[in-house]
Amino acid sequence: MGENVRDALSEVLRRDISDVRIGWSSISEVEVSPDLHYAKVYMTGLKEEDTKADVEMLRKLAPKIRHFLGKRLKLKYTPELDFRYDETAMKALRVETLLRDVIPPNPENENLGSDDDES
Numbered sequence: 001m002g003e004n005v006r007d008a009l010s011e012v013l014r015r016d017i018s019d020v021r022i023g024w025s026s027i028s029e030v031e032v033s034p035d036l037h038y039a040k041v042y043m044t045g046l047k048e049e050d051t052k053a054d055v056e057m058l059r060k061l062a063p064k065i066r067h068f069l070g071k072r073l074k075l076k077y078t079p080e081l082d083f084r085y086d087e088t089a090m091k092a093l094r095v096e097t098l099l100r101d102v103i104p105p106n107p108e109n110e111n112l113g114s115d116d117d118e119s
Helices: 004-016 048-060 062-073 088-102
Strands: 026-032 038-044 080-085
Touching: 004 026, 004 038, 004 062, 038 048, 038 088, 048 062, 048 080, 062 080
Parallel strands: 038 080
Antiparallel strands: 026 038
16 A cells, blocks of 8 residues: 555645755655555655755645545545655665775785686
């Protein structure tokens, strides 16, 4: 159900809400409650600050977005929308950066990609 809501939300944001410009942000995941009354919509993007601003704007427009979502989904209940910033990508980048700082590079792996043959 989460994928259906995500696809429908993408269409709503693209076609039904003309005053919304979310830039490079996108919907990464939608978690729908078992009773279909609530949906957490996770947003991700290239710039953390811009994506967080987009999330705030979408929170303010949630009732309007929900209205159009209801027309697209044709369900008994249209879930309440809770837009959130998805920190998964930023956390992964931070962990990767920390690991690079802590674990020294392996000299054996550096030569694997070279074209030089020492035969």
